[in-house]
Amino acid sequence: MMNTTIASSNRDLDLQHLWHANTQHRLLQSRPPMEVASAQRCYVFDSEGRRYLDAMAGLFCVNVGYGRQEIVDAVAAQMSQLAFYPLTQSHGPAAQLAGRLAELLPEGLGRVFFTNSGSEAVETALKMARQYGRQAHPGENRYKIIARHRGYHGFTMGALAASGQTTRRVAFEPLPQGFLHVAPPDHYRCAFCSEKSACSLACADEVERVIRMEGPETVAAVIAEPVISGGGVFPAPEGYLERLRAICDQYGVLLILDEVTNGFGRTGKLFACEHSGVRADIMVFAKGLTSAYLPLGATVASEEIFAAFKGESDSSKFVQVSTFGGHPSSCAAALANIEILTRERLWENAATVGTYLLEQLRGIRSPWIGEIRGLGLLIGIELVADDCETPLPEARMVQLMPEFRKAGVLIGRNVESAPGFCNILLISPPLILNHEQADTIIATVADALGRL
Ligand SMILES: Cc1ncc(COP(=O)(O)O)c(C=O)c1O
Numbered sequence: 001m002m003n004t005t006i007a008s009s010n011r012d013l014d015l016q017h018l019w020h021a022n023t024q025h026r027l028l029q030s031r032p033p034m035e036v037a038s039a040q041r042c043y044v045f046d047s048e049g050r051r052y053l054d055a056m057a058g059l060f061c062v063n064v065g066y067g068r069q070e071i072v073d074a075v076a077a078q079m080s081q082l083a084f085y086p087l088t089q090s091h092g093p094a095a096q097l098a099g100r101l102a103e104l105l106p107e108g109l110g111r112v113f114f115t116n117s118g119s120e121a122v123e124t125a126l127k128m129a130r131q132y133g134r135q136a137h138p139g140e141n142r143y144k145i146i147a148r149h150r151g152y153h154g155f156t157m158g159a160l161a162a163s164g165q166t167t168r169r170v171a172f173e174p175l176p177q178g179f180l181h182v183a184p185p186d187h188y189r190c191a192f193c194s195e196k197s198a199c200s201l202a203c204a205d206e207v208e209r210v211i212r213m214e215g216p217e218t219v220a221a222v223i224a225e226p227v228i229s230g231g232g233v234f235p236a237p238e239g240y241l242e243r244l245r246a247i248c249d250q251y252g253v254l255l256i257l258d259e260v261t262n263g264f265g266r267t268g269k270l271f272a273c274e275h276s277g278v279r280a281d282i283m284v285f286a287k288g289l290t291s292a293y294l295p296l297g298a299t300v301a302s303e304e305i306f307a308a309f310k311g312e313s314d315s316s317k318f319v320q321v322s323t324f325g326g327h328p329s330s331c332a333a334a335l336a337n338i339e340i341l342t343r344e345r346l347w348e349n350a351a352t353v354g355t356y357l358l359e360q361l362r363g364i365r366s367p368w369i370g371e372i373r374g375l376g377l378l379i380g381i382e383l384v385a386d387d388c389e390t391p392l393p394e395a396r397m398v399q400l401m402p403e404f405r406k407a408g409v410l411i412g413r414n415v416e417s418a419p420g421f422c423n424i425l426l427i428s429p430p431l432i433l434n435h436e437q438a439d440t441i442i443a444t445v446a447d448a449l450g451r452l
Pocket of ligand 1: 117118122154260
């Protein structure tokens with residue numbers, strides 16, 4: 001009784017005062033959001049005590065699963081000892097975390113700037129790339145950034161300009177100048193090579209064409225997620241990142257890898273760049289860095305990049321301060337999270353259970369399935385309306401989603417990513433998912449598609 005009263009008053013307060021993400025509030029009264037009250041391991045519980053298997057790990061982020069007391073204790077101890085100090089000076093948790101990241105990342109990537117979110121970490125990478133371009137290439141004006149359609153890099157103006165998802169950008173234009181977009185590696189719908197059995201890497205070559213047409217002396221960086229995540233799950237095909245690396249090297253352009261969703265075990269390696277062995281100039285993290293127990297973003301540059309910010313003149317330094325970036329409690333959460341991830345080697349479970357999940361999902365016979373793709377525990381199911389591969393209309397996707405929730409499984413879908421192509425179901429559970437829970441996801445998808 002007590003709970004019901006609290007729940008309904010939370011609901012009223014929510015409907016009267018909260019402004020939700022990506023939500024048309026006109027429709028909210030009839031379809032209020034689920035009030036999540038607690039969570040353990042792979043499950044979340046709503047305010048009425050109903051249990052759901054969280055096949056989205058929140059939003060691609062609770063990698064170690066919910067309810068890890070070890071992280072809670074580390075944060076509580078840190079808060080008692082030092083609640084806050086900005087990184088205009090120093091504190092142990094930030095220094096230790098920067099050192100730990102340098103140990104785990106590909107050799108040479110070891111200079112860490114902390115922020116509060118993935119968007120801010122991307123913003124920081126873009127600013128570093130522009131300033132680096134000018135300082136490392138005197139007389140040139142390297143400011144352009146090349147990104148891919150369907151990729152997502154964040155909601156702040158620069159990160160949004162880099163994002164290749166038109167519908168998310170249109171209301172806020174004009175965005176900062178100098179952002180160009182090329183085709184993503186989407187073999188299923190590729191204009192260059194979908195007729196061929198494997199990717200021809202023409203989409204990677206397109207990056208070179210754009211650099212040449214724009215003039216290499218105007219291009220600062222290429223930014224890419226190794227596996228495009230929220231935009232519909234497009235893993236980099238074999239040879240793709242290697243090709244991007246070679247093009248960047250040839251034209252003096254930086255390669256920024258955005259591992260905000262890919263990093264910390266999600267794709268079956270600790271970092272997604274390990275699948276190709278490609279070393280970026282700058283890497284970007286958030287989400288799995290703390291498994292979302294607290295907010296934290298990190299932009300990690302190579303020592304070569306960092307060296308350009310240590311010139312004779314004071315103005316060669318990187319001028320940016322984030323009050324909360326690198327908050328001691330967030331860094332303590334990240335250190336405890338990384339301890340769990342590495343002790344339990346959770347990327348290995350992501351690889352094993354992810355491969356099983358992908359194979360079993362591919363075994364579902366349904367006319368609505370166009371393509372199923374993924375890497376580790378990051379999987380997308382592209383739904384189609386007919387055998388001409390017409391994307392399933394968004395209205396049908398909207399009808400389908402409550403079926404999963406009714407069955408007690410939280411599955412995602414791509415929204416606002418490409419006009420007419422919001423037809424992809426997203427699966428990105430905690431990395432502790434077991435085979436039985438994978439079977440629940442498979443049965444739920446098969447059942448809901450069977451009734452579509
Ligand atoms: C690849 C990628 N980059 C950046 C971001 C932005 O991160 P945040 O939402 O923490 O600002 C996201 C968020 O989903 C993302 O998926």
